[in-house]
Amino acid sequence: MKHIKNAFLLLALFTLSCESSKEVNPPQHHELSSNINEYFNQLTKIKKFNGAILLQKDGEIILSKTYNMKEAATPTLRVKKQSQFDIHSISKLMGQAAVVKLEGRNLIDRTDKVSKYIQDFPKGELITIQHLIDNESGLPRKFSKDYPNLISKSPAEVVELIKDEKFLFEPGTESVYSNLGYQVLYFIVSKITGKPFVQYLEDEFFKPLDMNHTGAHFHLKKDNLKSLVKNHEKDDDKIEVIPNIEKDGKNQAKIYSTNADLLKFINHVKKEPYRSQMERKNVIGWSGGGDGIFCHASAHLESEYELVFFSNYDDIPFGTILSTVEKIMTKQTYEMPKEINRKAIKLQPSDMEKYLGKYLVKDFNSGIFEFRIEKDSMIFYQNGERNTVLFAENDSTFFYGPREPDYFQFRKESKEEFKMIFMHKNIPFEGKKVSNKRG
Numbered sequence: 329m330k331h332i333k334n335a336f337l338l339l340a341l342f343t344l345s346c347e348s349s350k351e352v353n354p355p356q357h358h359e360l361s362s363n364i365n366e367y368f369n370q371l372t373k374i375k376k377f378n379g380a381i382l383l384q385k386d387g388e389i390i391l392s393k394t395y396n397m398k399e400a401a402t403p404t405l406r407v408k409k410q411s412q413f414d415i416h417s418i419s420k421l422m423g424q425a426a427v428v429k430l431e432g433r434n435l436i437d438r439t440d441k442v443s444k445y446i447q448d449f450p451k452g453e454l455i456t457i458q459h460l461i462d463n464e465s466g467l468p469r470k471f472s473k474d475y476p477n478l479i480s481k482s483p484a485e486v487v488e489l490i491k492d493e494k495f496l497f498e499p500g501t502e503s504v505y506s507n508l509g510y511q512v513l514y515f516i517v518s519k520i521t522g523k524p525f526v527q528y529l530e531d532e533f534f535k536p537l538d539m540n541h542t543g544a545h546f547h548l549k550k551d552n553l554k555s556l557v558k559n560h561e562k563d564d565d566k567i568e569v570i571p572n573i574e575k576d577g578k579n580q581a582k583i584y585s586t587n588a589d590l591l592k593f594i595n596h597v598k599k600e601p602y603r604s605q606m607e608r609k610n611v612i613g614w615s616g617g618g619d620g621i622f623c624h625a626s627a628h629l630e631s632e633y634e635l636v637f638f639s640n641y642d643d644i645p646f647g648t649i650l651s652t653v654e655k656i657m658t659k660q661t662y663e664m665p666k667e668i669n670r671k672a673i674k675l676q677p678s679d680m681e682k683y684l685g686k687y688l689v690k691d692f693n694s695g696i697f698e699f700r701i702e703k704d705s706m707i708f709y710q711n712g713e714r715n716t717v718l719f720a721e722n723d724s725t726f727f728y729g730p731r732e733p734d735y736f737q738f739r740k741e742s743k744e745e746f747k748m749i750f751m752h753k754n755i756p757f758e759g760k761k762v763s764n765k766r767g
Contacts, residue, residue, distance in 0.1 A: 357385050360390060360657060361391040371665045380395070380637060381587070381637040382637065383635055383636075394408060405558075413556070413638045414623075415585050417510075425602055426528060427457060428601055429532055436520055439457070442456070446516070449491060454500070455499045464502065464503050467493060470507055471493065479575050486511055486580065511580060518580075541586045558620075559619065569620075574619070598612050612629065619642065622642055646754060671730070673720050676704075677704050683724075687760060687762065688762045689750060689757050696762075697748060697750065733754060734751055736751075737749045
């Protein structure tokens with residue numbers, strides 16, 4: 329299957345290697361840490377995790393461990409406890425914290441309109457700071473055009489490009505994850521403070537919290553990048569190194585950190601004045617990721633635990649990892665990881681006709697997923713490009729590889745209409761049918 333967001337490729341063979349720290353492990357939390365460790369050991373054994381985890385319960389570190397898959401051809405996979413990694417969208421959580429701090433100094437209000445800071449911004453008189461934080465600005469997830477070497481453009485130049493983007497909806501009426509919206513937020517923080525966004529974070533958070541292994545690739549002079557991990561994707565049966573800095577990325581918040589440093593940040597913002605402003609459903613946290621990497625940092629306020637982890641290998645069941653850790657930490661029933669081996673059944677073209685057409689997946693880069701029948705098989709097209717042949721697991725679920733976790737499922741909405749659910753890394757992305765046109 330061709331690239332969708334991260335590579336969907338066949339498994340490679342590794343041997344299991346784990347190295348642990350001498351973590352503080354109070355007797356009352358031994359069962360929790362043991363169960364979490366067993367879970368990640370099993371994930372690594374079936375080649376579904378390579379990275380490091382840091383887990384805190386009631387203010388004590390109960391698990392600090394690395395999990396490594398080893399193969400001679402890919403020595404770059406190996407991680408250490410002190411490994412630094414690019415945090416990607418976890419910077420959005422830092423952007424929220426910056427707003428809280430600026431509010432406390434009466435330098436910004438979350439009801440402020442974008443037009444107060446960027447006078448000619450489209451719909452700037454309607455978009456509030458809170459809209460940017462909540463992904464309710466109407467701006468798309470990413471640029472609709474490809475800009476050569478975007479990474480070299482200044483924050484001001486990136487904002488100028490954002491001004492040309494078409495809005496997906498009127499500000500405040502819907503919510504769609506928007507990297508572009510947060511670029512605008514970072515830029516506003518920079519305008520208010522008179523310094524680059526990451527320099528403000530350094531002065532107000534990184535340095536005061538002794539986040540000594542945290543910094544940024546751009547706009548911040550700091551000579552502490554010593555142990556940056558390399559990111560990896562699978563390409564067929566091979567593991568490939570992926571560049572940490574993408575040419576089509578944006579340089580305003582290219583932050584790197586370590587598990588230990590991110591835990592310091594999470595412990596800081598789980599307290600007031602941040603807690604009441606940043607909490608969502610009893611959690612303060614964010615996930616990040618790109619080609620070849622996933623990362624996560626969160627404080628679970630009701631359950632009283634904090635989780636930080638990263639994987640420099642993106643063939644992991646990211647959504648399931650988060651939900652399973654929550655189940656273990658709250659002593660719910662959970663399932664251990666196991667290898668997937670899907671079995672295909674035979675469906676007639678007439679059985680699949682009702683699913684054909686185009687679906688808009690707003691939270692997946694506003695992508696158009698199309699399903700056609702060719703030579704009695706269902707074919708998946710992404711944004712007009714043929715991607716792969718699909719196989720039926722049952723009469724409403726289709727997959728592309730027997731050992732791959734991702735799949736497409738069609739669910740009935742009305743007598744004749746269906747919605748499409750794309751399960752990617754065990755995270756659901758919903759598609760709404762926009763056309764019944766057959767390919």
